[in-house]
Amino acid sequence: MSAQPKTLSPADQLKLADTIPEPRGAEILIEALLHEGVDSIFGYPGGAVLHIYDELWRYRDRITHYLVRHEQGAVHMAEGYARASGRVGVALVTSGPGATNAMTGIANAYMDSTPIVVITGQVPTPLIGTDAFQEVDTVGITRSCVKHNYLVRDVRDLAAIVHEAFHLARTGRPGPIVIDIPKDVSAARTSYSSLKNISFPLVERKWAPEPRALAEAAAAVMKAERPVMYVGGGIVNSGAAEALLAFAEEFQLPVTPTLMGLGGFPSVHPLCLNMLGMHGTYAANMAVAESDLLIAAGVRFDDRVTGKLATFAPHARVIHIDIDPANVGKNRAPEISLIADAREALTALQTEIKKAGQLYVERSVKRRAVWWERIRGWQLEQPLRFTGSGDQIKPQTVIRELHRLTNGDALIATDVGQHQMWAAQFYPFKRSRQWITSGGLGAMGYGVPAAIGAQLVLGDQMVVAVVGDGGFQMTNQELAMAVQYDLPIKVVIMNNGYLGMVRQWQEMFYERAYSEVDLSVSPDFVKLAEAYGAFGVRATRPDELSDVLSAGLSHKGVAVMDIVVTKEENVFPIVPAGGNSRDMIVHSEGV
Amino acid sequence: MRHTLSIVVADQPGELSRIVGLFSARGFNIETLSVGQTNAPEWSRVTVVTRGDDRTIEQIVKQCSRLARVREVLDVTMQPHIEREMALIDVEATAGERRQEVLSLVGVFRAKVVDISQTGMIIEASGNKEKVEAFIELLRPMGIRDITRTGCIAIGRISTVNGAMPVAEEDLAQAVSS
Numbered sequence: 111m112s113a114q115p116k117t118l119s120p121a122d123q124l125k126l127a128d129t130i131p132e133p134r135g136a137e138i139l140i141e142a143l144l145h146e147g148v149d150s151i152f153g154y155p156g157g158a159v160l161h162i163y164d165e166l167w168r169y170r171d172r173i174t175h176y177l178v179r180h181e182q183g184a185v186h187m188a189e190g191y192a193r194a195s196g197r198v199g200v201a202l203v204t205s206g207p208g209a210t211n212a213m214t215g216i217a218n219a220y221m222d223s224t225p226i227v228v229i230t231g232q233v234p235t236p237l238i239g240t241d242a243f244q245e246v247d248t249v250g251i252t253r254s255c256v257k258h259n260y261l262v263r264d265v266r267d268l269a270a271i272v273h274e275a276f277h278l279a280r281t282g283r284p285g286p287i288v289i290d291i292p293k294d295v296s297a298a299r300t301s302y303s304s305l306k307n308i309s310f311p312l313v314e315r316k317w318a319p320e321p322r323a324l325a326e327a328a329a330a331v332m333k334a335e336r337p338v339m340y341v342g343g344g345i346v347n348s349g350a351a352e353a354l355l356a357f358a359e360e361f362q363l364p365v366t367p368t369l370m371g372l373g374g375f376p377s378v379h380p381l382c383l384n385m386l387g388m389h390g391t392y393a394a395n396m397a398v399a400e401s402d403l404l405i406a407a408g409v410r411f412d413d414r415v416t417g418k419l420a421t422f423a424p425h426a427r428v429i430h431i432d433i434d435p436a437n438v439g440k441n442r443a444p445e446i447s448l449i450a451d452a453r454e455a456l457t458a459l460q461t462e463i464k465k466a467g468q469l470y471v472e473r474s475v476k477r478r479a480v481w482w483e484r485i486r487g488w489q490l491e492q493p494l495r496f497t498g499s500g501d502q503i504k505p506q507t508v509i510r511e512l513h514r515l516t517n518g519d520a521l522i523a524t525d526v527g528q529h530q531m532w533a534a535q536f537y538p539f540k541r542s543r544q545w546i547t548s549g550g551l552g553a554m555g556y557g558v559p560a561a562i563g564a565q566l567v568l569g570d571q572m573v574v575a576v577v578g579d580g581g582f583q584m585t586n587q588e589l590a591m592a593v594q595y596d597l598p599i600k601v602v603i604m605n606n607g608y609l610g611m612v613r614q615w616q617e618m619f620y621e622r623a624y625s626e627v628d629l630s631v632s633p634d635f636v637k638l639a640e641a642y643g644a645f646g647v648r649a650t651r652p653d654e655l656s657d658v659l660s661a662g663l664s665h666k667g668v669a670v671m672d673i674v675v676t677k678e679e680n681v682f683p684i685v686p687a688g689g690n691s692r693d694m695i696v697h698s699e700g701v
Numbered sequence: 702m703r704h705t706l707s708i709v710v711a712d713q714p715g716e717l718s719r720i721v722g723l724f725s726a727r728g729f730n731i732e733t734l735s736v737g738q739t740n741a742p743e744w745s746r747v748t749v750v751t752r753g754d755d756r757t758i759e760q761i762v763k764q765c766s767r768l769a770r771v772r773e774v775l776d777v778t779m780q781p782h783i784e785r786e787m788a789l790i791d792v793e794a795t796a797g798e799r800r801q802e803v804l805s806l807v808g809v810f811r812a813k814v815v816d817i818s819q820t821g822m823i824i825e826a827s828g829n830k831e832k833v834e835a836f837i838e839l840l841r842p843m844g845i846r847d848i849t850r851t852g853c854i855a856i857g858r859i860s861t862v863n864g865a866m867p868v869a870e871e872d873l874a875q876a877v878s879s
Binding site for chain 1: 714715718719722723726756759760763764766767768769770
C-alpha cells in the first residue's frame with residue numbers, strides 16, 4: 111500500500127483495488143503470523159486446513175512448516191520451542207482427530223504455563239453443528255485447558271484474533287491459545303486489517319506489587335530467622351533468574367526450586383538446596399518444614415510439592431509472589447501477597463529491603479548463621495545417593511555420566527516418570543531454559559517432541575531427550591521427523607523394561623502387585639532407531655556406559671542410546687502422596 | 702455462606718459457557734444463574750448465586766477474573782444491593798372460595814395474575830428469594846401445577862436514608878413508598 115504513488119486519485123485507487131484480489135483468510139493468517147515474528151510451524155495437514163497449507167506452500171521461503179507424525183508431537187514441539195526460546199510456539203492441525211490428538215499438548219501447556227498458539231481447522235461454518243465429517247467442538251473441548259480460545263466466524267476478525275492470541279499467550283501468566291478456523295473462513299477474502307481493528311472488547315490487565323505489601327514483605331524477610339525461597343516455573347517464564355540470584359545472594363537466602371523451576375537458580379550454587387517436594391532433597395524438604403518464612407515466587411503450591419497441605423511449612427509465614435492472582439490463596443493462604451511479575455517483584459523487594467540500610471541487612475544475614483548450620487547438617491546427613499552396582503547400570507549413573515560428557519551444558523528434555531526424577535536430581539542445571547519437562551500434566555511422550563522443538567531453537571547445541579522405555583514408545587515416531595529435518599536430538603532411553611514409577615508405587619504401597627507394568631517386550635530400540643534413519647547404540651553393562659553415551663552424543667545426526675538399567679530401582683527420597691516431610695523415605699531399606 | 706456474584710463479560714458466543722464450565726471444572730456450585738445485557742450492548746451481566754466459605758468465594762472471583770473476556774467480577778453480597786428474582790406459578794384455583802383465597806395472597810405479596818382459566822391461574826411474583834419462596838409455600842396447599850423461576854439478579858444501591866445507605870431492603874421499601 112505504501113508503495114503506491116500519492117498522486118493516485120480515489121477513483122483510480124478503487125480501480126486498482128479491484129484488479130488485485132483481496133487476500134483470503136489463509137493468507138491473512140500467514141501474514142499475521144509473520145507479523146508476530148513466527149518463522150516455524152509444527153503441523154499436520156488435513157481437509158479443513160487445505161487452504162492454509164496451500165498458502166504455506168506459497169510462503170515456504172518465509173515460514174518453515176515442520177511435518178510431524180502425530181498431532182500430539184506438533185504441540186509438544188511447539189512447547190519445546192517456546193520453553194527453549196521464550197517465544198510463542200505455533201502448531202497447526204486439522205479439524206476433528208487433528209484437534210483431539212492435539213489435546214494432550216494443549217492441556218500440558220496450560221498446566222505448565224507455556225505460551226503456544228494452536229491453530230485448528232474446523233468444518234465450514236454452514237456445517238458446524240451437523241456432525242459433519244471430522245467435526246468436533248474444538249472450542250468446547252479445549253475450553254477448560256486453554257487460556258483463551260476462538261472460533262473465527264468472520265474472516266474480517268481473523269487478523270485481530272491472531273494478534274490478540276499472541277498477546278494473550280505471552281503476557282501475564284503465559285498459556286496456550288486455540289484458534290479454530292472453519293474452512294470457509296480460511297477461503298473467504300477480505301483486506302488485511304491490523305491490530306487496531308479489534309472488533310471485540312479487549313480486557314487489559316496489569317499487575318504491580320503493592321507498596322504496602324512490599325514494605326511488609328521486606329520487614330518479614332529481615333526479621334526471619336529461618337527463611338527459605340521456594341521458586342518455580344514463574345522464575346523461568348518471567349526471566350527472573352538474574353533478579354533471583356541477586357536477591358538470594360544479597361540476603362544469603364536458601365533457595366529450593368520446584369521441578370518447573372529447575373535452572374531458574376544454578377543447581378550447584380552454595381545457596382541452592384535443590385528440588386523440594388515428593389522427590390526433593392532431604393535438606394530442601396526439612397528446611398521448608400522448619401522454616402519460619404517461605405518466600406514463594408512463581409509457584410502454585412502444587413500437591414507434588416506440598417504433600418499434605420495442612421502440614422506443609424507449618425511454622426512459616428508465607429510471602430507469595432505470582433503474576434496470577436488465582437494462584438495466590440488457592441491452596442495456601444499467604445500472609446503477604448505480591449501479585450506481580452516475579453522479576454519485577456523480586457527487584458522491587460530487594461530495593462525495599464535495602465532501604466533499611468546496609469548495617470541492618472548485614473545483621474540480619476549474620477543472625478541466620480545458625481539456620482545455615484542446620485541446613486548444612488541436613489545436607490551432610492542425607493545427600494542424594496544411590497547404591498552402585500558392578501554388573502548393572504544404575505539409572506542415576508547414566509544421568510551423572512551424561513552430565514559429565516556434556517559438561518553440564520546440554521539442554522535436557524524429559525518424559526515423565528522415574529527417569530525424569532533422576533534427571534531432575536542428578537543433572538545440575540546452570541541456566542534457565544536448560545530443562546524442559548512435563549510438570550503439571552505429567553504427560554508421557556513429551557520428551558522426544560519437546561527436544562525436537564528445542565533443537566530447532568538451539569541450532570547445533572546439544573539437546574538430549576531423557577526418556578523411559580514406556581514414554582518413548584508413545585511418541586517415538588517423531589524420530590522420523592527429526593531425521594527428515596536434520597534436528598539432531600540425542601535420545602537417552604533409561605530402559606528398565608517396566609513402567610518404572612508405577613512399579614515403584616506398586617512395590618511400596620501395593621504389596622508388590624506389579625499390575626500391568628511389564629514392558630519387557632518392546633522393540634529393539636537400536637534397530638528402531640536405524641529403521642528411522644537414526645543412529646542407534648546400546649549399553650547393558652556398566653563398563654559400556656561411557657563409550658556408548660560418548661558414541662551417541664558425538665554422532666552428528668539423530669542418535670538413540672538404549673541404556674539397559676537396573677530393573678527395579680526406586681526414586682528416593684520419596685514423600686508418599688498426601689504425606690509430609692516427616693513421612694519422607696530417604697532410601698530403600700536393606701539395599 | 703450464600704454469595705451473589707455479578708460478572709460482567711463480553712456479549713459473545715461461548716462466553717457464558719466459559720463461566721459455567723469454570724464453575725463445574727473447579728467444583729464450585731451454582732445455585733441460580735441469570736444473564737442479560739448491561740447498559741452497554743457489548744457487555745452482558747451474569748449474576749450467579751453460589752455458596753462457599755470466604756476462601757472458596759475468593760477463588761471463584763479470582764478464577765472468573767482470569768477469563769480473557771471478563772471485565773469485572775463483583776461479590777455484591779458485600780455491599781448494599783437489591784436482589785430480585787421472579788416466578789411464574791401455575792396454581793389450581795377453581796371459581797369461588799379457592800380463587801378468592803389465591804387472589805388475596807396475590808394481593809398480600811403484590812404479585813400479579815397473568816393468565817386465568819376455569820380451573821387455575823398463572824401468577825407472576827417477584828421479590829427477593831425469601832419472599833418468592835414464602836409465597837410459593839403459601840400457595841402450595843392450593844395445588845401448584847407448575848413453577849418456572851428465574852435466577853437472581855442484583856444491582857448496587859443508589860439511595861440513602863438520612864444520609865446513609867439503608868441496610869435492609871425493607872427500610873428502602875418504606876422510604877420509597879412513604
